[in-house]
Amino acid sequence: MQISLERYKRQLLLENIGKCGQQKLFNAKVLVCGAGGLGGPALTYLAAAGIGNIGLCDFDVVEPSNLNRQILYNHVDIEKQKAYIAKERLENFNPDVKVKVYPEKLTEKNISDIFKNYDVVIDAVDNFQSRYLINAAAYKSFVPLVCGAVCEFEGILTVIVPKENTSCFQCIYPLKPSSELTSKTFGILGATAGIIGSMQALESIKFILGLHCLKNKLLVFNGIENTYRIKDVLKRKDCPICRQG
Amino acid sequence: MVTVKVNGENKQLEDKTNIADFLKSNNIDPIGVTIEHNLEIVNPENIAKVTLKDGDILEILRFVGGG
Numbered sequence: 465m466q467i468s469l470e471r472y473k474r475q476l477l478l479e480n481i482g483k484c485g486q487q488k489l490f491n492a493k494v495l496v497c498g499a500g501g502l503g504g505p506a507l508t509y510l511a512a513a514g515i516g517n518i519g520l521c522d523f524d525v526v527e528p529s530n531l532n533r534q535i536l537y538n539h540v541d542i543e544k545q546k547a548y549i550a551k552e553r554l555e556n557f558n559p560d561v562k563v564k565v566y567p568e569k570l571t572e573k574n575i576s577d578i579f580k581n582y583d584v585v586i587d588a589v590d591n592f593q594s595r596y597l598i599n600a601a602a603y604k605s606f607v608p609l610v611c612g613a614v615c616e617f618e619g620i621l622t623v624i625v626p627k628e629n630t631s632c633f634q635c636i637y638p639l640k641p642s643s644e645l646t647s648k649t650f651g652i653l654g655a656t657a658g659i660i661g662s663m664q665a666l667e668s669i670k671f672i673l674g675l676h677c678l679k680n681k682l683l684v685f686n687g688i689e690n691t692y693r694i695k696d697v698l699k700r701k702d703c704p705i706c707r708q709g
Numbered sequence: 710m711v712t713v714k715v716n717g718e719n720k721q722l723e724d725k726t727n728i729a730d731f732l733k734s735n736n737i738d739p740i741g742v743t744i745e746h747n748l749e750i751v752n753p754e755n756i757a758k759v760t761l762k763d764g765d766i767l768e769i770l771r772f773v774g775g776g
Contacts, residue, residue: 588776
């Protein structure tokens with residue numbers, strides 16, 4: 465496809481992008497798991513940057529309580545399937561981008577087949593069970609994973625690169641949270657999800673361009689205190705996911 | 710008194726403070742956090758058994774999993 469570069473003029477000016485970097489972005493394949501509070505901004509900024517091939521995995525429908533943070537949808541979308549609405553909005557937003565949808569729940573059975581088609585996966589899901597599944601599958605498939613999460617005014621972000629044998633999500637949270645905690649519904653402010661989701665797009669773009677990213681590090685954002693703390697994440701010798709290799 | 714680095718900041722604690730005491734005095738619910746003591750994750754059942762010593766490093770990381 466012949467793509468007009470005019471749209472990308474302001475990022476082509478960036479020393480780390482230029483025409484060569486933009487071509488890398490056009491050629492890249494990025495999968496976003498979850499098209500909600502994190503996935504919405506992540507998908508939007510990936511599309512804006514001209515990531516040529518975006519995968520989108522979400523089986524949910526839009527609910528009224530999503531609308532404080534899920535910026536791809538509006539009130540007329542309620543009860544409609546998120547994946548198809550998001551695809552339409554993103555392709556209208558940037559026709560240079562192809563969006564493939566997976567309107568299904570990720571399971572141990574289907575996840576590796578989906579992941580193998582992508583250069584980078586973004587974990588933007590809303591529950592711990594899926595996060596452990598995605599982390600394990602990314603390591604198994606050797607796919608880089610940009611993991612972000614939010615709760616109330618806090619957010620976390622890390623980049624996991626299995627081919628470089630980095631630490632993984634389970635190195636950060638080796639003990640799975642109690643069912644008491646996972647069943648609880650926490651508050652989330654849309655702006656907090658917007659910050660972390662945008663940073664997930666940024667880390668993915670930087671990874672594709674070969675720039676510095678948050679490998680073996682965990683960024684902890686606190687929106688109340690206005691702090692960003694970056695903590696080293698050591699690979700755990702007893703980690704059941706990444707200790708091999 | 711002992712000095713313990715908690716999430717990157719030095720804190721002065723009473724001698725013989727254990728992790729459970731520390732969490733309680735800071736109103737942190739142990740159910741909602743993962744605790745790393747000198748780079749080792751502490752089993753939640755053992756937090757009252759770990760006494761903090763001068764120079765220890767404590768990282769308290771909230772379970773953040775929403776999206």
